[in-house]
Amino acid sequence: MARDVTLTLDEGMRFRARTGTGHELLLDASGDAGGVNAGPRPTELVLVALGSCGAMDVVSILRKMRQEVTAYEVSAHGETASEHPKRYVRIELVHRLTGPALSEANVRRAIHLSMSRYCPVFALLAPAVPIAVRYEIRETADGIMSSGEVRLEEAEAAP
Amino acid sequence: MARDVTLTLDEGMRFRARTGTGHELLLDASGDAGGVNAGPRPTELVLVALGSCGAMDVVSILRKMRQEVTAYEVSAHGETASEHPKRYVRIELVHRLTGPALSEANVRRAIHLSMSRYCPVFALLAPAVPIAVRYEIRETADGIMSSGEVRLEEAEAAP
Numbered sequence: 366m367a368r369d370v371t372l373t374l375d376e377g378m379r380f381r382a383r384t385g386t387g388h389e390l391l392l393d394a395s396g397d398a399g400g401v402n403a404g405p406r407p408t409e410l411v412l413v414a415l416g417s418c419g420a421m422d423v424v425s426i427l428r429k430m431r432q433e434v435t436a437y438e439v440s441a442h443g444e445t446a447s448e449h450p451k452r453y454v455r456i457e458l459v460h461r462l463t464g465p466a467l468s469e470a471n472v473r474r475a476i477h478l479s480m481s482r483y484c485p486v487f488a489l490l491a492p493a494v495p496i497a498v499r500y501e502i503r504e505t506a507d508g509i510m511s512s513g514e515v516r517l518e519e520a521e522a523a524p
Numbered sequence: 525m526a527r528d529v530t531l532t533l534d535e536g537m538r539f540r541a542r543t544g545t546g547h548e549l550l551l552d553a554s555g556d557a558g559g560v561n562a563g564p565r566p567t568e569l570v571l572v573a574l575g576s577c578g579a580m581d582v583v584s585i586l587r588k589m590r591q592e593v594t595a596y597e598v599s600a601h602g603e604t605a606s607e608h609p610k611r612y613v614r615i616e617l618v619h620r621l622t623g624p625a626l627s628e629a630n631v632r633r634a635i636h637l638s639m640s641r642y643c644p645v646f647a648l649l650a651p652a653v654p655i656a657v658r659y660e661i662r663e664t665a666d667g668i669m670s671s672g673e674v675r676l677e678e679a680e681a682a683p
Binding site: 366367368369370371372373374378380382384385386387388390392394395398399400402404405406407408409410411412413414415416417418420421424425428434436437438439440441442443444445447449450451452453482483484485486487488489490492493494 | 525526527528529530531532533537539541543544545546547549551553554557558559561563564565566567568569570571572573574575576577579580583584587593595596597598599600601602603604606608609610611612641642643644645646647648649651652653
């Protein structure tokens with residue numbers, strides 16, 4: 366299979382991207398770099414891609430497990446090198462799930478399956494940059510929380 | 525430095541991303557994967573990030589060289605593995621530039637500088653996946669074209 370995108374210069378540093386699935390988005394640089402912040406930075410989209418890929422996997426796997434998810438937020442934080450090309454040197458993903466009867470074991474298993482088997486963006490980036498993956502689970506928005514970290518190298522929990 | 529993004533589940537497989545620079549975008553899965561194609565796929569954003577990062581570098585470097593660019597399009601094509609996690613196994617970028625007096629040597633130098641020194645997304649992905657980078661240059665939209673490939677390992681042309 367293949368993916369295709371096309372980007373066209375609008376003006377300044379602003380580029381308009383069109384994706385093969387029919388969507389359009391603007392990108393722009395900061396004022397410091399000749400842009401006017403009319404859209405996100407390219408490096409932000411790397412984090413959006415990584416976080417959304419994992420989140421879509423996890424929500425899909427949990428639904429197959431009949432685990433109800435009432436709210437789900439994923440944050441991604443990337444630290445960059447101080448020298449050019451200022452690539453990411455460490456990324457942290459945090460999955461924050463709310464659901465009345467979410468099992469921590471199932472959440473851990475869903476996250477691990479995404480990391481080890483399903484997420485094409487994780488598979489692409491993981492050899493290039495350390496990615497720490499954590500989770501926080503609540504029964505209700507202000508309920509008791511359980512939390513932890515999932516490591517790629519740990520054995521996958523039994524279903 | 526650091527980048528931060530947060531994604532929130534809207535409904536179905538649709539996630540709303542908010543970036544640290546203040547922008548919002550939707551992501552969604554295809555109908556096959558439980559979504560309704562309300563936004564681009566995570567894997568498409570990887571190509572958008574790579575293409576826009578390179579294009580911003582190249583247009584910025586060419587402007588510093590006093591090279592006028594009247595139109596600029598970048599296309600990115602990614603081939604994926606057939607097996608899960610279906611990661612990219614090959615990416616091709618094509619820079620298509622139009623300008624009345626664009627020097628091929630300057631365009632090659634700008635592209636090479638982006639690949640070797642400035643583009644954080646290229647630096648992140650290049651160790652993980654082969655990325656072929658080509659260019660096409662025209663004086664006018666229907667003018668004579670020169671084209672070629674720029675390789676990371678080639679010596680950088682003298683300024």
